[in-house]
Each structure stands twice: as C-alpha cells, then as structure tokens.
Amino acid sequence: MTNLTGAVWRKSSRSSSQGNCVEVAAxxxxxxxxxxxxxxxxxxxxxxxxxxxxxxxxxxTAK
Structure with a gap:
C-alpha cells in the first residue's frame, strides 16, 4: 500500500455541482x-x- 500522508488534494475542474468529484494529489x-x-x-x-x-x-481522446 502506498503511503499518501502529506498528499495535498485538489478537486478536478471538471467536477459536477452535485458533488460527483474527483480529487488529485500530485x-x-x-x-x-x-x-x-x-x-x-x-x-x-x-x-x-x-x-x-x-x-x-x-x-x-476516447469517444
């Protein structure tokens, strides 16, 4: 398992207003x-x- 302690999460700019969101930590x-x-x-x-x-x-590029 990868240790994600210290990850800084940000919401995708494509997230919906209904709360269907993806967060990315880079x-x-x-x-x-x-x-x-x-x-x-x-x-x-x-x-x-x-x-x-x-x-x-x-x-x-996926359709």
Whole structure:
C-alpha cells in the first residue's frame, strides 16, 4: 500500500455541482494519486507521473 500522508488534494475542474468529484494529489515524489471526494478515507488510484499523463491523454481522446 502506498503511503499518501502529506498528499495535498485538489478537486478536478471538471467536477459536477452535485458533488460527483474527483480529487488529485500530485505533490508526492514519483506518484499521482486520485480519489473520490465523497470517500476521502477510501481507496485511491496511484499512477506514476508518466502513467497519469497517458491516462489523461487517453481520456481526452476516447469517444
């Protein structure tokens, strides 16, 4: 399990006004973490910075 102590979370600019939000922490060395803002103590997905960039590219181009 990855230690996310010290993570600084920010909400996605694409979050909905109904509270369906994704939060991202990119301040930890060598990783980017993503979680559901409604379950802040629940699981988080963890990416390498390159993996996160690839994920973002894919989601922007997926139809």
């Amino acid at each position: 301040n930890l060395p060598g990783l980017v973490a993503v979680r559901d803002s409604k379950d802040q103590h629940g699981p988080a997905l963890v990416f390498t910075p390159a993996g996160w960039e690839a994920f973002l590219r894919f989601t922007k």
